[in-house]
Amino acid sequence: MNEDSTPSNSLGRRRRRDWTPYLLILPTVLYLLLFFAWPMFRGLGLAIWNPEALLALRAEATQDSAIAGKLPQGAEVEILERQGNLIPPEEQEEAANLLTEIWFKIKSQDAEGREVIGWVPDRRIRVREKDEEERPLAGTVRPKLGAKADPLTSVYAEPNERSEVVGRLESRVRVDIVEQAVLEVWFLVRGQNKAGETVQGWAQSRYIQVFGDEESGRVDRGNAGQLTAEYIQKMTQDRFFKPALYATLILTLLIIPVQLVLAIVMALVVQARLKGNTIFLYIFAIPLAISDLAAGIIWYAIFTQHGFLNSILQGLGFIDAPITYLSVDTRYWIFIAIWLAEVWRATSLVMIIVVSGLQAISEEVLEAAEVFGASLWERVRYIILPLLRPSLQVALILRTIFALQLFAVVVALSGGDVVTTLANETFRQYSLLRNPHVAASYASFILLLSVGIAFLYLRTIRTQQELEQS
Amino acid sequence: MAEIRLERVTKKFGDFVAVNNVSLTVKDQEFVVLLGPSGCGKTTLLRAIAGLGMADEGRVLIGGRDVTYLPPRERNIAMVFQSYAIFPHMKVYDNIAFGLKMHKFDRETIEKRVLEAASMLHIEDMLDRYPGQMSGGQRQRVAVARAIAMKSQVLLMDEPLSNLDALLRLEMRAELKRLLADIGATTIYVTHDQIEALSMGDRIAVMKDGEIQQFDDPTIIYDRPANRFVGGFIGNPPMNFIEGQVEQTDGRLSVRIGGFRIAPDPAMQARLRPYHGRSVLVGIRAENMEALNHPADDALRVRVLVIEPLGAQNLLTVKIGDDIIKVSTHPSFIVAPNEDIWLRFPVDKIRWFDSDTEIAIRPEM
Numbered sequence: 001m002n003e004d005s006t007p008s009n010s011l012g013r014r015r016r017r018d019w020t021p022y023l024l025i026l027p028t029v030l031y032l033l034l035f036f037a038w039p040m041f042r043g044l045g046l047a048i049w050n051p052e053a054l055l056a057l058r059a060e061a062t063q064d065s066a067i068a069g070k071l072p073q074g075a076e077v078e079i080l081e082r083q084g085n086l087i088p089p090e091e092q093e094e095a096a097n098l099l100t101e102i103w104f105k106i107k108s109q110d111a112e113g114r115e116v117i118g119w120v121p122d123r124r125i126r127v128r129e130k131d132e133e134e135r136p137l138a139g140t141v142r143p144k145l146g147a148k149a150d151p152l153t154s155v156y157a158e159p160n161e162r163s164e165v166v167g168r169l170e171s172r173v174r175v176d177i178v179e180q181a182v183l184e185v186w187f188l189v190r191g192q193n194k195a196g197e198t199v200q201g202w203a204q205s206r207y208i209q210v211f212g213d214e215e216s217g218r219v220d221r222g223n224a225g226q227l228t229a230e231y232i233q234k235m236t237q238d239r240f241f242k243p244a245l246y247a248t249l250i251l252t253l254l255i256i257p258v259q260l261v262l263a264i265v266m267a268l269v270v271q272a273r274l275k276g277n278t279i280f281l282y283i284f285a286i287p288l289a290i291s292d293l294a295a296g297i298i299w300y301a302i303f304t305q306h307g308f309l310n311s312i313l314q315g316l317g318f319i320d321a322p323i324t325y326l327s328v329d330t331r332y333w334i335f336i337a338i339w340l341a342e343v344w345r346a347t348s349l350v351m352i353i354v355v356s357g358l359q360a361i362s363e364e365v366l367e368a369a370e371v372f373g374a375s376l377w378e379r380v381r382y383i384i385l386p387l388l389r390p391s392l393q394v395a396l397i398l399r400t401i402f403a404l405q406l407f408a409v410v411v412a413l414s415g416g417d418v419v420t421t422l423a424n425e426t427f428r429q430y431s432l433l434r435n436p437h438v439a440a441s442y443a444s445f446i447l448l449l450s451v452g453i454a455f456l457y458l459r460t461i462r463t464q465q466e467l468e469q470s
Numbered sequence: 471m472a473e474i475r476l477e478r479v480t481k482k483f484g485d486f487v488a489v490n491n492v493s494l495t496v497k498d499q500e501f502v503v504l505l506g507p508s509g510c511g512k513t514t515l516l517r518a519i520a521g522l523g524m525a526d527e528g529r530v531l532i533g534g535r536d537v538t539y540l541p542p543r544e545r546n547i548a549m550v551f552q553s554y555a556i557f558p559h560m561k562v563y564d565n566i567a568f569g570l571k572m573h574k575f576d577r578e579t580i581e582k583r584v585l586e587a588a589s590m591l592h593i594e595d596m597l598d599r600y601p602g603q604m605s606g607g608q609r610q611r612v613a614v615a616r617a618i619a620m621k622s623q624v625l626l627m628d629e630p631l632s633n634l635d636a637l638l639r640l641e642m643r644a645e646l647k648r649l650l651a652d653i654g655a656t657t658i659y660v661t662h663d664q665i666e667a668l669s670m671g672d673r674i675a676v677m678k679d680g681e682i683q684q685f686d687d688p689t690i691i692y693d694r695p696a697n698r699f700v701g702g703f704i705g706n707p708p709m710n711f712i713e714g715q716v717e718q719t720d721g722r723l724s725v726r727i728g729g730f731r732i733a734p735d736p737a738m739q740a741r742l743r744p745y746h747g748r749s750v751l752v753g754i755r756a757e758n759m760e761a762l763n764h765p766a767d768d769a770l771r772v773r774v775l776v777i778e779p780l781g782a783q784n785l786l787t788v789k790i791g792d793d794i795i796k797v798s799t800h801p802s803f804i805v806a807p808n809e810d811i812w813l814r815f816p817v818d819k820i821r822w823f824d825s826d827t828e829i830a831i832r833p834e835m
Contacts, residue, residue, distance in 0.1 A: 364551045365556075370521075371548070371549045372569030372572055374543065374572045387558070387559055
């Protein structure tokens with residue numbers, strides 16, 4: 001049989017899948033998911049997702065009964081009825097607004113001498129004995145006040161007033177407390193949903209804020225999430241939103257072109273291989289090692305009322321009294337100071353990128369341009385700049401993203417009030433106003449701006465080859 | 471007129487003298503090859519002419535104009551670089567047009583010249599391409615087209631073929647030679663490839679250690695090397711050198727190699743007389759010896775070490791005394807390793823060298 005030999009043959013030839021690259025990349029993928037994707041989605045989710053937007057009402061006062069309807073957060077409700085219910089162990093941790101009842105399982109004898117075992121709410125029992133751990137051991141049935149009241153206390157089969165009554169006890173009878181249970185109060189509420197329909201159903205007390213009259217309240221928070229534009233609206237309607245946006249954009253527009261030109265000039269100086277060009281490089285690169293807050297403080301020290309600038313101007317006799325630069329009335333000076341600090345601090349980053357780009361340009365190409373008659377300016381214009389395009393693209397994207405995140409320098413120079421930026425508003429919403437959702441909206445807005453601008457750069461500053469190929 | 475004259479040009483890099491006191495005159499429309507091993511200063515010399523590295527001493531004159539300290543763009547030159555140095559971000563058309571644009575030619579002239587240069591190099595179909603989409607050979611053509619589109623009177627080429635593969639180099643060599651003859655620019659061509667130099671140049675300047683060793687026609691360079699270096703550098707295989715003793719018997723000088731005596735021709739007799747009692751170097755090319763597989767009176771017996779059949783010839787490695795030499799024979803010459811053969815030395819093909827200075831001893835003209 002000829003066929004016998006073929007399977008083993010083909011088995012030997014079959015290409016086995018090589019899993020090594022996948023295994024090698026696995027830690028990286030996990031790392032990226034864990035440290036980038038997950039926190040980012042969680043963070044951005046805050047801006048558009050209200051996890052407590054809707055309260056699901058139940059047909060019965062239990063978690064597993066059908067949903068009778070949903071009420072939005074903040075809806076006014078009538079409270080029709082209340083009832084205690086065992087708290088499922090997994091929900092015991094949350095406690096805000098929680099109304100609880102304690103029920104005791106008791107053992108006693110009724111008037112006829114029959115033994116009664118069952119559940120009684122704790123308000124009907126006066127606890128007389130406790131063990132070392134403060135657990136109630138025994139007590140007496142409280143007398144009922146008022147003439148019309150039923151003098152007997154009902155004992156239920158389950159810790160629930162709706163369950164069967166297993167016995168009735170007289171006042172002041174001694175009871176042994178066998179067990180106790182903590183119950184959460186459920187309310188039967190009625191309210192209107194967003195569509196205007198009246199919805200009625202049971203909800204746990206933790207979700208309902210009860211007003212003083214005990215008969216009405218409002219939905220404090222829901223138990224189901226919903227997408228919402230509420231936080232974004234809050235952001236756009238914030239009175240600092242527009243000033244922050246404009247300040248950020250203006251500063252970006254002021255900083256980046258100047259930085260780019262300066263950086264290219266600096267890079268050309270470094271690249272010119274003059275004597276001592278490494279010293280230039282070091283001097284240019286020093287600000288890289290200074291944090292943005294420190295840079296802000298340095299320039300604050302220069303511009304403040306008794307700062308270096310005023311001292312110098314006074315010393316030289318140009319002015320008699322110190323000029324107040326950084327004040328509400330001279331907002332433009334704050335802008336200038338921020339601009340100077342940012343240009344001073346971050347230009348070297350662009351320069352480093354440009355220098356590395358310059359080094360990638362072949363020496364012979366530049367010499368060819370020289371031989372074929374290009375002056376220095378023409379070489380920069382026709383050879384260096386076009387060949388630097390990829391580096392400039394990177395530098396522009398990086399710098400724009402950083403400029404949109406302008407924060408510490410602004411805080412240092414304006415205190416974060418007089419001139420504010422989007423990043424500063426993010427911080428303020430989060431830490432001062434304690435509104436993480438609006439803060440997340442600001443952060444998402446910055447992200448969106450950055451992505452949009454980066455995309456714009458990639459589209460518009462494409463190299464000719466890329467254009468040709470598309 | 472674009473005669474290039476170098477007068478005592480010296481170029482140093484720190485303490486290293488790359489070009490040492492070189493004087494050279496390239497006639498108008500002449501094709502001169504600067505040939506030498508790497509590090510001999512040939513590229514440095516070319517760059518000094520181009521203005522890409524100014525000479526430290528001496529003068530560079532192009533067409534009678536002193537350009538020693540002028541920047542490249544004022545020298546009216548075009549250049550082809552070793553790495554081609556074409557602009558990667560420009561289409562072929564713009565690459566070729568670059569020099570013309572920089573020199574502010576009008577549009578029509580530029581277009582005409584670009585098309586002309588492109589068609590000379592058969593790249594007229596690729597004007598819309600980017601260099602990244604081209605092969606090495608095509609890029610090379612762009613680099614040459616860019617240079618000749620300038621129609622400058624001086625064309626400098628820095629190892630233009632060295633980055634091509636062997637077959638393409640062979641093809642380009644012939645094409646370049648024809649092309650350069652057509653455009654009639656004064657050309658200085660740098661190479662380390664002696665075949666390129668011999669096949670292309672009107673004259674060859676052989677350089678070593680920053681100095682010109684010999685500047686002459688290719689045939690003379692090959693046939694009558696000025697010193698041992700030139701003889702050993704040019705030719706494949708290089709010239710053989712054998713140590714010989716100058717002796718005198720019966721008033722006639724002879725040079726003894728082992729037990730064998732060579733009688734120099736009469737013109738050399740007088741020149742060799744001062745070397746009486748000393749040794750000289752006998753230089754002879756592999757193809758100039760006659761190999762016999764039988765003894766003869768006027769032939770020297772040698773032992774064959776290696777035989778390399780090369781198709782058109784068989785190359786034998788043989789041992790004479792302490793010297794190993796190469797002999798090329800007709801492929802029909804049959805011999806086995808470790809056999810003896812007999813070599814005949816035609817006296818008119820022998821070149822003589824001073825064994826101390828290694829400079830050629832030439833008959834008086």
